[in-house]
Amino acid sequence: MKRTIFCAVFTLALAVPGAALAADAGSLYKSRCQPCHGPEAQGTAIAPGLADNQFVREASNEEIARTITEGRQGADRKYPQQFPTGMPPQKLSEDEVNQLVDYLKGLQGQ
Numbered sequence: 001m002k003r004t005i006f007c008a009v010f011t012l013a014l015a016v017p018g019a020a021l022a023a024d025a026g027s028l029y030k031s032r033c034q035p036c037h038g039p040e041a042q043g044t045a046i047a048p049g050l051a052d053n054q055f056v057r058e059a060s061n062e063e064i065a066r067t068i069t070e071g072r073q074g075a076d077r078k079y080p081q082q083f084p085t086g087m088p089p090q091k092l093s094e095d096e097v098n099q100l101v102d103y104l105k106g107l108q109g110q
């Protein structure tokens with residue numbers, strides 16, 4: 001067991017330099033999410049706000065990551081009445097998705 005944990009930590013440590021090279025979450029948000037979700041993540045006429053958002057606050061990191069990579073279409077949509085179209089799946093690396101999940105979690109008022 002100890003050995004497994006050691007290996008996991010070691011693998012994580014190796015992954016970090018790669019993450020540091022990736023664009024930071026703020027600029028990723030700006031280029032990929034802001035057009036629909038708004039500059040302060042407060043929402044727009046075409047997409048819900050992501051700051052102080054109940055789903056982002058309560059969902060697991062995995063659920064949020066899946067929403068980002070798979071988008072929200074058809075029966076998966078939560079707000080079909082409020083917004084004209086769903087969310088298209090986002091093509092991002094796993095690192096980028098994880099950074100965005102942390103970024104969104106950081107936008108939730110405590």
Ligand code: HEC
Pocket residue numbers: 029032033034035036037046047048050053054055056064067068072076077078079080083085086087088090100
């Ligand atoms: C083309 C517009 C568009 C883009 C680009 C977009 N989204 Fe969305 N997003 C939406 C719409 C519309 C919904 C709501 C869909 C529904 O459930 O009805 C949504 C829903 C979400 C939700 C779920 C919110 C909730 O209350 O359930 C999350 C989380 C999210 N988007 C994150 C992101 C992130 C992160 C990015 C950037 C990588 C992004 N979105 C890019 C349109 C977009």
